[in-house]
Amino acid sequence: MSVTSCLPPEKPALNKGEMTQLLDIAREAIRSHFSDDLPLPPQLDLYHRKLRAKGACFVTLEVDGTLQGCLGTVTANEPLVIEVHNKARDSAYQDRRFMPLTEEQLDSLTIEISVLSEPKLLSVNSEEELLAYLEQHKVGVILTEHYSQAVFLPQVWEKLPNPAAFIKALKQKAGWPMNHWSPNVRVKTFTITQMKGKYFTPLA
Structure with missing residues (x-):
């Protein structure tokens, strides 16, 4: 244990x-x-x-x-x-x-x-800013846009250690195109x- x-x-x-x-x-x-x-x-x-x-x-x-x-x-x-x-x-x-x-x-x-932990809103203006943050912080991530949402626990980093691959897989889980990004995307992180x-x- x-x-x-x-x-x-x-x-x-x-x-x-x-x-x-x-x-x-x-x-x-x-x-x-x-x-x-x-x-x-x-x-x-x-x-x-x-x-x-x-x-x-x-x-x-x-x-x-x-x-x-x-x-x-x-x-x-x-x-x-x-x-x-x-x-x-x-x-x-x-x-x-x-x-x-x-x-x-x-x-x-x-x-x-x-x-x-209580999820906290992460203020990022682009996917590039999000990826830069995740290079330093291997946290859980929630992506939300309108009524679509997808969550990865921090354990997922063990299988997807690259932030770009991590976020692409998370967007795919949400049902979005892997290259999707818009000003309506909200990012929350948690531990x-x-x-x-x-x-x-x-x-x-």
């Missing part, structure tokens, strides 16, 4: 213990699907106020290192513990890109929780606190 924190200094990062609690919430949300238990949301009064506060997150699932589901939100609308619970279940069973997770896959399942762990934790 590994934990990485890259939230901005003005917003304290969640510590390892708190991220471990979120990972446990995701495990339980997935587990309840395969049991007779009702899929009850987390009981808020059992958690620290930081975890009860509204928060945005993504939950990413991999089976044998292959993506199995990834859903989340960039807007903090629900208490973080509730959001993690809901997005874990959504990623496992509602991501339309993949078949629903099966019980046979649980042995090889890895869960990654990414808690987002994350993340933790990754296996579904089945090893015995001590």
Whole structure:
């Protein structure tokens, strides 16, 4: 299990213990699907106020290192513990890109929780200015124009380390031509606190 924190200094990062609690919430949300238990949301009064506060997150699932589901939100609308619970279940069973997770896959399942900082509007006048900024800051990016939006988590930099390739792929995800840019494009950036762990934790 590994934990990485890259939230901005003005917003304290969640510590390892708190991220471990979120990972446990995701495990339980997935587990309840395969049991007779009702899929009850987390009981808020059992958690620290930081975890009860509204928060945005993504939950990413991999089976044998292959993506199995990834859903989340960039807007903090629900208490973080509730959001993690809901997005874990959504990623496992509602991501339309993949078949629903099966019980046979649980042995090889890895869960990654990414808690987002509040996205901040980045003032750039051109795509060139954006690329210059991203050369120095490998952050998460949200591109919006009218009703179209696309998001890449900071983890995408591992596969697309070149800013030009990163933004082209993000525009393609939004359904735009790869050479598209206009004064109506809005850019927001964010960082994350993340933790990754296996579904089945090893015995001590």
